[in-house]
Each structure stands twice: as structure tokens, then as C-alpha cells.
Amino acid sequence: MYTGIVQGLEKIIEIKKGDGFITIIVSNEQQFFQDVFIGASVAINGVCLTVTKIDTTLNQIHFDISNVTLELTTLKALKVGDEVNIERSAKVGSENGGHNLYGHIEGTALVKALERRGETYHIDIQIPNGNIKYFFLKGFIGLNGCSLTVNRVDRETSEISIDLIPETLRLTTWKNVKVGDEINYEIDQTTRTLVDTLENIHRG
Numbered sequence: 607m608y609t610g611i612v613q614g615l616e617k618i619i620e621i622k623k624g625d626g627f628i629t630i631i632v633s634n635e636q637q638f639f640q641d642v643f644i645g646a647s648v649a650i651n652g653v654c655l656t657v658t659k660i661d662t663t664l665n666q667i668h669f670d671i672s673n674v675t676l677e678l679t680t681l682k683a684l685k686v687g688d689e690v691n692i693e694r695s696a697k698v699g700s701e702n703g704g705h706n707l708y709g710h711i712e713g714t715a716l717v718k719a720l721e722r723r724g725e726t727y728h729i730d731i732q733i734p735n736g737n738i739k740y741f742f743l744k745g746f747i748g749l750n751g752c753s754l755t756v757n758r759v760d761r762e763t764s765e766i767s768i769d770l771i772p773e774t775l776r777l778t779t780w781k782n783v784k785v786g787d788e789i790n791y792e793i794d795q796t797t798r799t800l801v802d803t804l805e806n807i808h809r810g
Contacts, residue, residue: 610707612751615689615777616692618630619664619666620686621685624670627671629671632666632669639667650669650681651681652748652790653711656669679711680750691778705748707753709751714788714789715733717784719785729783731768743758744756744757747791747793750779750780750789
């Protein structure tokens, strides 16, 4: 379980190709992984991954990513030197300043437009595969691991809009976002359940 409050950035040090998976080796310059353990869950760009090795000598953490996850997410495009958003899994009793996220990515959405408004960004994002039905004005969405409020919904174009404050831009990969970028997105599971249940009742 995650809150969608990204702690900061780390870098991809190395990518190793396996049989049906890859291993990414991530830096620990910010000490986000100081108390991490083998089997721990960490959100990398919003994708829930498992720690498979801890290299204390080089201060690096290893994660395996299956080909299924690669196909579904932007992780397939990672390169050595790329920065990634990091969030450790939430601890019971800790403050949740975001929303409940699981790191179970639905797929990738597309950045259609970007407007700088002072120190903030206003971004239009296209949601694929008919999934716009799961998003509502002032609801939330997980995008690259960030819990963000939906400020516009256009069901005809399958677009939503979000607005990013300076702190989010400072702490995350969003500061480098461009039109045409693909973004990992996660649907709120409670909203999905309600929408699907109502659809099934209506059909019945």
C-alpha cells in the first residue's frame, strides 16, 4: 500500500537482461532505502516492485521486473542515468497525506498538452481503453506514483487535467515532463468497484 506522496528521486545505475525479466539497479543517494530488506515493496514510478538484492558496498538496490510488467508500464523505456520516483510502502499508523494506491498500474496514459502557469504546470492527459469512466471531477488518480487531484474530465476526448505545484515538480520526474510522454496510471479501486457494480446493475 502506498500514499502517492513520492519521497524523491533516485537514478538507474544499471539494467540487466534476464530470461523473462530485467533487473534494475537503483542508487540510494538519498538514503530512502536505509532500512530496506529483501522482499520489501517499493513503488518505482508508481509501479510496485520487490527488492531482490541489497548491495551495501555500492549503496545500491536491485529490483526484478517481469516482461508482463514491462509491457504494461513505462519501465520498459528506462535507461541508465534516468531518474525515477521513489515511494516506500506505507507504515501502519503513519500519516497518509495522499490517497491509497497499490502500485498496480492499469497501463500508460498520454500527455496531450502542457501549460506553465507561473511556477505550476497544468497538464492534459488522455486516458486510453475506455477507462475515462473511472475518473471524476475532484477525484484522484495515481500518475507515475503521485497521487493527484483530477481538475477536469472530458469524456468525449477521454481526457483529464491535473495541476502540479512547485513542490511536486521539485521532488519528482514531473519537472521534465513533455507533450507526448507516456505516464503510468492507476485507477482508484473503490471507484472501479462502484462504477462496474452500477454498470452491471444497469445491464441487468
